[in-house]
Amino acid sequence: MLDIRWIRDNPDKLDAALASRGAAPAAAELVRLDEQRRSHLVRLQELQGRRNDASKEIGKAKGSGDAARADALIAEVAEIKAAIQEGEETERRIDQALEDALARIPNLPLDDVPVGPDESANVEVRRVGEPRRFEFKPKEHFEIGEALGLMDFEQAGKIAGARFTILKGALARLERALGQFMLDLHTGEHGYQEVVAPILVRGEAMFGTNQLPKFAEDSFHTTDGRWLIPTSEVPLTNLAREQTLDAATLPWRFTALTPCFRSEAGSAGRDTRGMLRQHQFYKVEMVSITAEDASIDEHERMTACAEEVLKRLDLPFRTVVLSTGDMGFGARKTYDIEVWLPGQNAYREISSCSVCGDFQARRMGARYKAAGEKQARYVHTLNGSGVAVGRCLIAVLENYQNGDGSVTIPEALRPYMGGLATIQAQG
Structure with a gap:
């Protein structure tokens, strides 16, 4: 399996190597899947950060006697928790899609390998x-x-x-x-x-x-x-x-x-x-x-x-x-x-x-x-x-x-x- 970081940095080299093996270009799709994965992880991290902040605010609201504020925050944390659980399932699906795509990409020939169709x-x-x-x-x-x-x-x-x-x-x-x-x-x-x-x-x-x-x-x-x-x-x-x-x-x-x-x-x-x-x-x-x-x-x-x-x-x-x-x-x-x-x-x-x-x-x-x-x-x-x-x-x-x-x-x-x-x- 190839390194997705290398593919992100060298998409043209990947497609050229695949072409030498008679395979179709794949860099664009792999980079797209990786971008999807990365942006989704950022969203999950944002949700987790907001959940942590809201949890701290609940204690402060209760301490100040602001029950309405505390209840609203508790409801928000529950929604965030559900969103995180759904997001983690989506993360697994995206990770699996990227891994499956990478698993079907052949290895890259060394520079001294003769190029030819068969x-x-x-x-x-x-x-x-x-x-x-x-x-x-x-x-x-x-x-x-x-x-x-x-x-x-x-x-x-x-x-x-x-x-x-x-x-x-x-x-x-x-x-x-x-x-x-x-x-x-x-x-x-x-x-x-x-x-x-x-x-x-x-x-x-x-x-x-x-x-x-x-x-x-x-x-x-x-x-x-x-x-x-x-x-x-x-x-x-x-x-x-x-x-x-x-x-x-x-x-x-x-x-x-x-x-x-x-x-x-x-x-x-x-x-x-x-x-x-x-x-x-x-x-x-x-x-x-x-x-x-x-x-x-x-x-x-x-x-x-x-x-x-x-x-x-x-x-x-x-x-x-x-x-x-x-x-x-x-x-x-x-x-x-x-x-x-x-x-x-x-x-x-x-x-x-x-x-x-x-x-x-x-x-x-x-x-x-x-x-x-x-x-x-x-x-x-x-x-x-x-x-x-x-x-x-x-x-x-x-x-x-x-x-x-x-x-x-x-x-x-x-x-x-x-x-x-x-x-x-x-x-």
């Missing part, structure tokens, strides 16, 4: 690894998995419907191995603390990480008012909610391996085959909570941590910076890491690392205070996939496939696979 304006910043040259036509992951007899979409559909997958045997273990490998890397070498967090959360937590209200249809809502997390960014970032942190303890770095749930609203017809776009999937998430002046460097660090996963697995990838039109709602800048999938002959996203500034912190009430400073500041938050486990499984299957239908296990994963070097077709 992914066509994204800019590649580096490319790592050379795609393998195959002596046969490489297959897509679902062809490999089904031929191995270890990936079942048909039965998953009977159990749960479309966009679900059943993995068996060595493929199930490979998915588990990937998650464990990523956690060990991020906790053992990258300085993240592992967290086991709730995957059912309250609406306030979803609002704090800007999934609500704008993206309600993209998530699953339970009958008791909770939400299934679309990413563990939600519980991990909310570890700082409604707190004032000691600046000396920052940065906080957390990681978690969780199932994630997304309705995939609006994705009809996209990636319908295979397990690229699922309602349920596993992901290792990284979250950092930093001081204001540390978030930009932390963004580069986090992106490097995600890239290291693919380097250790020897998977070719490229990193791109997203344009203003392709960037997520809460981000100020985002790097997407795209892994090479030979079956598709294309790079596909496997991680997205974003710096959000104080956008989420304002929603969560998350602050920090440095030694010697009287005023607390909002923390800066960052999140990134470290990486999407299912998509990494896809990348391993496609990049390590062999002509006989088997799949070679990357060296880094073999300790997690009991030493298994190859997954063979089931006989």
Whole structure:
């Protein structure tokens, strides 16, 4: 959420930033709501002041024996009290209208983010690894998995419907191995603390990480008012909610391996085959909570941590910076890491690392205070996939496939696979 005071002082900058994201201007309406709120508060303060003065006058009137004056003042105080109660209800409605309007405004891009309407304006910043040259036509992951007899979409559909997958045997273990490998890397070498967090959360937590209200249809809502997390960014970032942190303890770095749930609203017809776009999937998430002046460097660090996963697995990838039109709602800048999938002959996203500034912190009430400073500041938050486990499984299957239908296990994963070097077709 943006600071309304900044918007009042910089309405043109807000509308220019929104235009770069393909959004309509909003400054005039936000300033109007804030003016309404301010003028109403002045009126309430005037009423409260008059009530206090009249209450004092009642005592004086009674003391002087002026009963008529005292009765008139008592009647006036009663009217003022009723007006204040009505005014406080109006204040709540105005505050809510302003908060709702602010909650629907996306974050402001950093100055170095490329301006453009969509992914066509994204800019590649580096490319790592050379795609393998195959002596046969490489297959897509679902062809490999089904031929191995270890990936079942048909039965998953009977159990749960479309966009679900059943993995068996060595493929199930490979998915588990990937998650464990990523956690060990991020906790053992990258300085993240592992967290086991709730995957059912309250609406306030979803609002704090800007999934609500704008993206309600993209998530699953339970009958008791909770939400299934679309990413563990939600519980991990909310570890700082409604707190004032000691600046000396920052940065906080957390990681978690969780199932994630997304309705995939609006994705009809996209990636319908295979397990690229699922309602349920596993992901290792990284979250950092930093001081204001540390978030930009932390963004580069986090992106490097995600890239290291693919380097250790020897998977070719490229990193791109997203344009203003392709960037997520809460981000100020985002790097997407795209892994090479030979079956598709294309790079596909496997991680997205974003710096959000104080956008989420304002929603969560998350602050920090440095030694010697009287005023607390909002923390800066960052999140990134470290990486999407299912998509990494896809990348391993496609990049390590062999002509006989088997799949070679990357060296880094073999300790997690009991030493298994190859997954063979089931006989």
